[in-house]
Amino acid sequence: MTTASALFERWLPTSASVELYKYQIEYLRNIHHADYATTCTFYEAAVDAVGHDRNAGGSWRDYLKFIQDKSDRQFKNRSEPAADAAIRINQMRRLYLRAIRIPLSDCDIIWEEYLGFEKRTSMATFELMRKYHEPVHERAKANLQVLNKYLSAVTSTVKPMPGSLQLLLPSPAAAPNERQLLEQWIRYIRWEESNPLQLDMQTREDEKQFASRMQGVYWKAAVSMRFHEEVWFRWFRWLDGLDPAKRPTEENPMNVLVDGVQANPTSSLLNSALAEQYKKQHRYAEAIATLKSFIEALGKALDEEQRSGSGASTLTLDSTSALQVYRDSRSGIREDQSLRMKTQQLGNAWFCYLRLLQQSHDQSAFRQALKAATKTRHLDWRVYVYAALTEYRSKADKANYIRIFEEALKKYPTEVELILQYLKHLIDINDENNAHDLFERVIANPVLTPDKAQPIWEMWTAHVSNFGGLEESLRLEGRMSAIYGNDPEAAMQRFMKRQEYILxxxxxxxxxxxxxxxxxxxxxxxxxxxxxxxxxxxxxxxxxxxxxxxxxxxxxxLPILSSSEEDRHLRRHDHPSPSYPDQRPFKRHKKDPHPTDRYGSRSTQNGGLEHTKA
Incomplete structure (x- = not known):
């Protein structure tokens, strides 16, 4: 096998490039001089794989011309036998009817060539075939106009950086309009999923054509939006949802996730989806390796972002305008928010990793992983909460979960959400002593300001009010009044809080x-x-x-109108009967044919309402 043949065999099964298939056929015909049957086989593979493309009209026409030229050469000096002519006509008509329904850029040319083909075949059936298939062609032309609008919207207008190669795609951060471009691609994909060609999904041929078309759409979207996880995930979900016998290629849908992770190594969506697929197949080693690589990639990204943020030059007021200072402050806020979000993302990655170890029933590996996580620079407090609750449910050692919570509290003493989770857990398991001790310890922390500690006060006060004694509840309210003020509005709110439970x-x-x-x-x-x-x-x-x-x-x-006023009101607004909120239907009884509803209104014979005085 030559190098070119090996490359074609490697890349064509997963490609939706019209040009690549065209090069392969030219290579077979001009270099290898393949016979007629072999060339037809490769033409069929080409139109099956990329014949749905807007620019694939040339491939259809080349295939049809190749069939016609073969007949012209073979029967140049003699008439074509009837059997051979029937085979050729059926083959070409089948290709024409497949092509005219596709919104190709040169669909009008193919339609005219099809009409010429039918004229040469039989004038007796020409008009019948034209009238029968013309609506299909018109629908393809209408779809072409819509397709052109979608494809013009998803064409990236991003120019490459000076000195960079055209083949290198920009990252999302390099293009301000990248998110809008992604939304246009999603709209286009949804339009294609709606089956605008009206293919008959009950037939094997149309079902295969639809799957091939969608495969090409997702392939182009992934090439254009390589650094956006949504495209890869949608592609995987669509391909994985197909019956294996109906897939356009024999490729494993997991390969889409693998390629997506290579393009987006810090994507939580793609890494979690890939690890879950490995778990479904009981391939725990690959799942663990995937999540480990994910955690390492996120850690490196966080370190790099911290270095870039800390290395920024500090500008003084003497050399910078007030506007620039404002912009720098806003930029710093955005950087802090980005770091916080990535830290939470890393914490979620650790959570997925620990959950995988817990599901594999390897408690020793779980604790070793938690120990490794606590030694990292960037760790979200939620990892401690999950680890502590997992230890509590494992029933191995009840003291471990308290130790994990206390270690987290020592590391994050002012994290209110962590304290609330810890306190809620103690309340849920009815550990009153430890819950009360935790409450008193955290509110005594001078670093935790009253504003930050207010949710903690509210949670413990609600618990005491609902399940404790009145005297203890009143003492707590007195302590809160001393800290948060005793104005009438605040006192009323606190009193109302003590009287409610869920509702x-x-x-x-x-x-x-x-x-x-x-x-x-x-x-x-x-x-x-x-x-x-x-x-x-x-x-x-x-x-x-x-x-x-x-x-x-x-x-x-609700107005109270007299009968005459109401009649004038209804005639003026041309409304048969006014509608009232929460009006419920009422039953008619023989004793009172015009009963009064709960608003004091009596129905009349003409369908209106007559208000009566109470």
Whole structure:
């Protein structure tokens, strides 16, 4: 096998390049002088793989011309036998009918060539074939216009850096419009997934064509958006969801994830998906290796970002304008946020790694990995929480989880979320002594300011109020008053907190209108005007109620109209019957054909409502 043949065999199965398939056929015909059957086989492979491409019209036409030229050469000086002519005509008609339904850039040329082919074949059936297949061609032309819009939107306008090669794609950070370009690709992929060619998915041939078309779309998207994890993951999910017999290639869908991880080594989405696929196949060694590489890549990225941030030059006010100082401060905030997010991402990677070891029931490896994690420079506190809870559930040594929580508390003494998780766990397992001890220790920490410690106070106060004694609850409220103030609003809020458990009974009661207050509407957890009746609220305030989603919505009070006023109102607005919030259907009884609903309105014979006085 020559070097060129080896390269073609290596790259063609996973390629959607029209040019590459064209080079292969030219190589076979001109260099190897392949026979007719072999060349037809490679032409078929080409149109199956890339014939769906907008620029593949030349491949279809070359294939058709190759079949016709063979017949012309073979039967140059004599007539073509009927059997051979029938085989050729059926083969060419099948190719034409496949091509005219595809939105090719030269679909009009192929359509005209098809009409000429039918004319030469039989004038008797020409009109019938034209009328039958013309709607298919028109649909392909319409789809071509839509396709051109999508492809023009996903064409990257990013120019390469001076001195760089055209083949090197920019990273996402190098192009401000990269995210918009990704969104355009997602829209285009969704359009292709909607089967705009209206292929019959019940037939094997159309199903194969659709799969091949989608494979080409994802391949181009991955080439253009190589550094975006969403494209690779969507491609994998689509390919993995296909029946193995219906896949366009024999390639394992996991190879898509492998290529995606190579392009995006710090992607949580792709690394986690790849490790999960290995776990499904019980290939734990590969899963562990994947997550280890992921953790190393994230650690290196964090170290590099910290070095670049700390190495930035410090500018003084004398040499920098106020605007530049503002921009530098904003840039520093963004860098801190980026570091925080990447630290959390690294913590999530450690969590996936520890979870894998826990699922493999290797407790010794789990503890060794946790020990290695605690020695790293960048570690999120959530790793400690997961490790502590895992130790608690393992039932191996109950003292281990306390030790892990305490070690985390020592390392992150002001991390309120960590303290809340620790406190919640102790409350959940009914460990009152350790929970109370933890609460007193953390609020005594002078570094933890009252503003930061307020969620801790609220959690412990709610627990004591719900499950402790009244005296203890009042003592806690007194301590909170001394720290956070004792103004009436704060005192009322604290009192309401002590009266609720999951639901808010005080707010719910305020939201339910009384039967006698037909014009009064209340709301829960809104401003003070809304808690007053409509007649006592300020003129600018509108009554409000709570909808089913817990959000407050404003409505106008229900008017009480006389019968004549109501009739005029309905005629003026041309509305058959006013709709009221939360109006429920009522049953008709024989004794009262026009019953009164709960709003004091009586239905009339013409479908309207007649308000009655209470």
């Amino acid at each position: 808010d009974p005080v707010g719910i009661a305020a939201a339910v209108p009384s039967p006698n207050d037909s014009q009064q509407t209340f709301t829960s957890r809104v401003d003070s005007d809304a808690l007053l009746p409509t007649s006592e609220a300020s003129p600018s305030a509108k009554p409000a109620i709570s909808n089913n989603e817990g959000q407050s919505c404003r409505i106008s009070p």
